[in-house]
Amino acid sequence: MILGRLNHVGVATPSIADSIALYRDVMGATAIGAPFDLPAQGVKVCFVDTPNTQIELIEPLGADSPIRAFLEKNPAGGQHHVCYEVPDIHVAKAWFEEKGLRVLGEPRIGAHGTPIFFVHPRDMGGVLTEIMATPKGAH
């Protein structure tokens, strides 16, 4: 595997609306997508463009949202994961498993419409790592 683009940094927030105000009014973001629900992942999502990558704002969606525990520990929100692009999600999954890392579940459709999976943070130096098939026509 060759290290791919950092597609985004995932930032958990108790309120996407408040975070949008922060990124727009303080940080000066000029391209902020419309928030949308991703029920399969249990999150509401909003992408903020930087010139070279994106911040993915994620807010809990539903009672079983996987980021509720994170927000209980970090009520103000915080950095939740990083996401790298790969050309082929299945090749990548086999690669990580061959290296002995724990892949969390089967590839599923992620926020950019292409398959993703997560790698266990304990196998990635404490960094929850999302692997995403490069979005079509993205770059």
Added chain:
Amino acid sequence: MILGRLNHVGVATPSIADSIALYRDVMGATAIGAPFDLPAQGVKVCFVDTPNTQIELIEPLGADSPIRAFLEKNPAGGQHHVCYEVPDIHVAKAWFEEKGLRVLGEPRIGAHGTPIFFVHPRDMGGVLTEIMATPKGAH
């Protein structure tokens, strides 16, 4: 202010040597800088290039390293901060202060040789945020 490039994601690690092995052998990084000490910040630093940004590996340097507390809470390491580029560090500092955010100390020379400062994570949705004058000839 206009949101600038994400210069890097800062990742704390108890061992830069172990993290280099992970990023090289598992993640497939092909451009990894030589680690160097940044005594003024109390960290040892190593930059890993991705195609569009960098991961900054940081390991404690000295007994008073500001990342020791982070590693006590997160012994395996983890996402520590994000760093955005700005054209002028003093204009940026005045901007954040005018917006009521807490700037942590005066601008000082950072890992890329240009002035940096940090903004308090409580004012940035829980994300410790480094602001860096764009490195010369960087892009």
